[in-house]
Amino acid sequence: MMMQFKKILAYLWASPTTLVGVALAMPLLLTGAKIRCVQGAFEIYDGWLLRCLTQAGGFAAMTLGHIVIGVSADCLHTLRCHEHVHVRQAERWGILFIPAYVLAGCWQSLCGRHAYYDNPFEREAFAADEEMQSHDG
Template identity: 55%
Template sequence: MRVLAYLWALPTTLVGAVLALVCVAFGARARWVQGACEVHGGGIGRLVARAPAPFGFSAITLGHVILGVSAAELRRVRRHEHVHVRQAEVWGPFFLPAYVLASLWQGLRGRRMYLDNPFERQAYRAESRPDRKSAPP
């Protein structure tokens, strides 16, 4: 079943893999952590870490690839990002369009496009809970 989950999420993972390769070309490091490829640091990581809102962020997950500004930030947000990994495994090739449409829908309703997005709400809920099944140890 895990192989199917990786295959189903592969279209999203490929987007992440392309971005990961660009980050690695600019000095980022990659490693396999809890079933996902974590990429952090390098020139792009430093640039994103210093970017003003809304362009700056700690990490972004695309399928089984998690791009983070630093190893420390990846540790801090790992539980949240792994919820997005699981979401990509459930939604497969529809994850990115569904995520974008969910954000747009929230915006059209006058809500916050990021924080009120149901995918983010699920991730933040998991992040605030003590260890659970949806959160890797």
């Protein structure tokens, strides 16, 4: 019972970031993207607008709260561990997640480091990827 209550609170706390993801997902779904629920998050994938955005933006997947957007189902399968770290980060940071993520990237850039690869949010996700691969291999 207590675990369910904590999970509900996590969803509520992350809901401002999730709503940004919902706003982005709506036009994607209207242009052919598919949706499925995996491990408590909604995955949005495929569709012509999403393919255009990922090509223009140079990304394969992104997470906004409990919305994970990826270029394809295969891509999301490959990146699921990484993207679900971001889901848990959104659950911890709540409404502060997006500004904290952006500021962390800006700070890295100002310090002469890479805004994405040196961002602490990404480093946590990459570390989870490495841990999972070490257990698989």
